[in-house]
Amino acid sequence: MTRKALQDQWLEWGRQCFGCGRENEHGLQIKSYWEGDETVATWQPKPYHVAFPGALCGGVIATLIDCHATNTANAAAYRAEGREIGTDPPIGYVTGSLSVKFLKPTPIDKPVTLRARVKEIKGRKIIVSCSLYSGDTKCATGEITAIKVR
Amino acid sequence: MTRKALQDQWLEWGRQCFGCGRENEHGLQIKSYWEGDETVATWQPKPYHVAFPGALCGGVIATLIDCHATNTANAAAYRAEGREIGTDPPIGYVTGSLSVKFLKPTPIDKPVTLRARVKEIKGRKIIVSCSLYSGDTKCATGEITAIKVR
Numbered sequence: 001m002t003r004k005a006l007q008d009q010w011l012e013w014g015r016q017c018f019g020c021g022r023e024n025e026h027g028l029q030i031k032s033y034w035e036g037d038e039t040v041a042t043w044q045p046k047p048y049h050v051a052f053p054g055a056l057c058g059g060v061i062a063t064l065i066d067c068h069a070t071n072t073a074n075a076a077a078y079r080a081e082g083r084e085i086g087t088d089p090p091i092g093y094v095t096g097s098l099s100v101k102f103l104k105p106t107p108i109d110k111p112v113t114l115r116a117r118v119k120e121i122k123g124r125k126i127i128v129s130c131s132l133y134s135g136d137t138k139c140a141t142g143e144i145t146a147i148k149v150r
Numbered sequence: 151m152t153r154k155a156l157q158d159q160w161l162e163w164g165r166q167c168f169g170c171g172r173e174n175e176h177g178l179q180i181k182s183y184w185e186g187d188e189t190v191a192t193w194q195p196k197p198y199h200v201a202f203p204g205a206l207c208g209g210v211i212a213t214l215i216d217c218h219a220t221n222t223a224n225a226a227a228y229r230a231e232g233r234e235i236g237t238d239p240p241i242g243y244v245t246g247s248l249s250v251k252f253l254k255p256t257p258i259d260k261p262v263t264l265r266a267r268v269k270e271i272k273g274r275k276i277i278v279s280c281s282l283y284s285g286d287t288k289c290a291t292g293e294i295t296a297i298k299v300r
Contacts, residue, residue, distance in 0.1 A: 016200050018207035026198040028209075048176040050166050051244075057168035058220075058245045059178075059213025066209045094201075095208045099249040 005031035006039070006071045009085035013092055019067030030064060032071045032114070039072040041114040055105040056112065062100050065130045065142035068114040070095050073126040073146035076118045093126065093146040106132065106139040124148040155181035156189070156221045159235035163242055169217030180214060182221045182264070189222040191264040205255040206262065212250050215280045215292035218264040220245050223276040223296035226268045243276065243296040256282065256289040274298040 007020045007030070014020065018027040032041040043064060051057040074093045078085045106112060116130035125145055132140040157170045157180065164170065168177040182191040193214060201207040224243045228235045256262060266280035275295055282290040 014202050016198075017202065018199050019201075019209045021200075024198055024200070026196075046176075048166075048174055049168050050171075050174070051169075052164055052167065057213070058248065059169045059209070059216045062212035062216065062248060062250075063207070063209025066212065070208075095252055097249070097251045098208065098212060099247070100212075101247045102245055 003033065005033055006075045006085065007031055010074075013090070017067065019063045020071060028060070028063060028067070030067055030114070032068050032075075032116075034075070037117055039068065039075065039114075039116045041068050042111050043114070044111045045108045047108065050108050051105075054108060056108045058100070058102055061102070061106060061132060061140050062098065062142070064112070064114055065100055065116075065132060065140070066095055066098050066144060069116045069128040069130045069142065069144040070146050072116045072118065072128050072130075073144070076121070076126060076128075077148070080121065092149045094149050096125070096145045096147040098142065098144045100140055100142040102140050104137070104139050107134050110134055112139070119143070153183065155183055156225045156235065157181055160224075163240075167217065169213045170221060178210070178213060178217070180217055180264070182218050182225075182266075184225070187267055189218065189225065189264075189266045191218050192261050193264070194261045195258045197258065200258050201255075204258060206258045208250070208252055211252070211256060211282060211290050212248065212292070214262070214264055215250055215282060215290070216245055216248050216294060219266045219278040219280045219292065219294040220296050222266045222268065222278050222280075223294070226271070226276060226278075227298070230271065242299045244299050246275070246295045246297040248292065248294050250290055250292040252290050254287070254289050257284050260284055262289070269293070
């Protein structure tokens with residue numbers, strides 16, 4: 001099991017993504033890793049990612065969930081074929097839909113942890129569920145449907 | 151009908167919000183206005199709001215929809231009471247849940263327009279639907295449930 005982040009294994013596509021691109025200096029630059037059948041990312045908000053005083057912005061939470069989960073879908077597709085990410089032929093998934101439930105305010109002064117897993121693979125679609133934690137507290141849950149584009 | 155943006159009528163709460171706070175210099179700073187029963191916001195992406203080349207990041211789209219729709223819910227609550235935004239007693243809504251469907255890639259080099267309207271008000275919840283356009287093309291649709299917090 002490699003410890004290189006999923007986002008550091010893609011070749012060109014997505015390396016500038018605002019949510020997860022490794023080369024976007026204005027972006028969130030999340031790093032996601034496999035841990036067994038789950039993917040995990042830990043990320044430290046900056047003070048300007050605030051919603052109201054003390055709480056992480058819901059749109060930033062949606063961005064974290066979207067990018068972590070879509071990276072999970074893409075990585076799972078390679079894994080299902082027994083291949084390393086980035087090997088030919090390339091596989092690409094984009095988000096078709098996203099839903100997020102905000103369970104409680106997420107503190108902005110501590111790191112958040114995202115945990116995702118594949119719920120279902122059917123045809124060109126992969127459904128991924130994801131939860132966001134602050135410490136041991138689950139603050140948000142989400143689900144995406146990722147769609148294969150090539 | 152005032153032409154002051156909804157986000158410029160709130161007093162303290164939310165003025166630093168990453169999505170819509172007027173004082174967040176790193177944020178998206180969207181400005182939403184009533185047009186009859188709809189609210190409308192036009193916003194110009196920056197190049198670093200990209201997902202993959204040429205396309206606006208899905209998480210940024212989710213942030214735009216969330217903040218535009220939640221501002222709509224809050225403004226609608228004041229309007230339902232026949233009051234100006236910011237008058238006492240203050241009304242505050244936060245997002246309880248958010249869903250977004252990405253219909254097609256959203257060009258990053260043109261402004262996007264958000265259009266939202268209240269779908270339902272029941273008890274402490276307001277459901278708002280929102281669409282995002284690039285020119286005349288509908289690129290994403292979303293819905294939020296906003297919950298009254300005070």
